[in-house]
Amino acid sequence: MKYSLFRVLLLTVMLMLPISTMAQELPKTYSHVVLNLPFDKISEEPWSKIIDTQEGWGDFYLNLIEENAPDSVASYILPEIDFETFRVVTGGTGIRTNGGHSVSINTAIETNDAVYIEVLVIKPDANCLVTENITYPSAAIMIRKSDKPINFSAIELTRECHS
Secondary structure (H helix, E strand, O other): OHHHHHHHHHHHHHHHHHHHHHHHOOOOOOOOEEEOOOOOOOOOOOEEEEEOOHHHHHHHHHHHHHHHOHHHHHHOOOOOOOOOOEEEEEEEOOOEOOOOOEEEEEEEEEOOOOEEEEEEEEEEOOOOOOOOOOEOOEEEEEEEOOOOOEEEEEEEEEEOOOO
């Protein structure tokens, strides 16, 4: 039992290492790094959030877990992010009444005046087989820290399914 618990803890730590290691080895010309959150944020309306501190990141991450799996908070490890160098930008579409919807970040470009983030909002066409579960599509990325304003643009796409 003790050995199995150790293996689970070791595997969990190893899975979290690539996020923090990758964050420190990025070339200066990158667009963004996608962060895989354990859950989507439950929200009726579209939302976005910019996180610039470890405390803000911890609050956001813990809230995601408490909304979706309150009995298993202790089993999640908060990924470390170097907030001296990076910031987290996250957002979602709000409620969707079925599956098959997703959000993806297409590009994040920094100019002299601002950071521009292009979001792809993807929905299934009428021929797609989807679940009837309520979903809350969202995405989170890490970009280089900057005081520049962030401007979002969204492109809505329809995924074609052939019956």
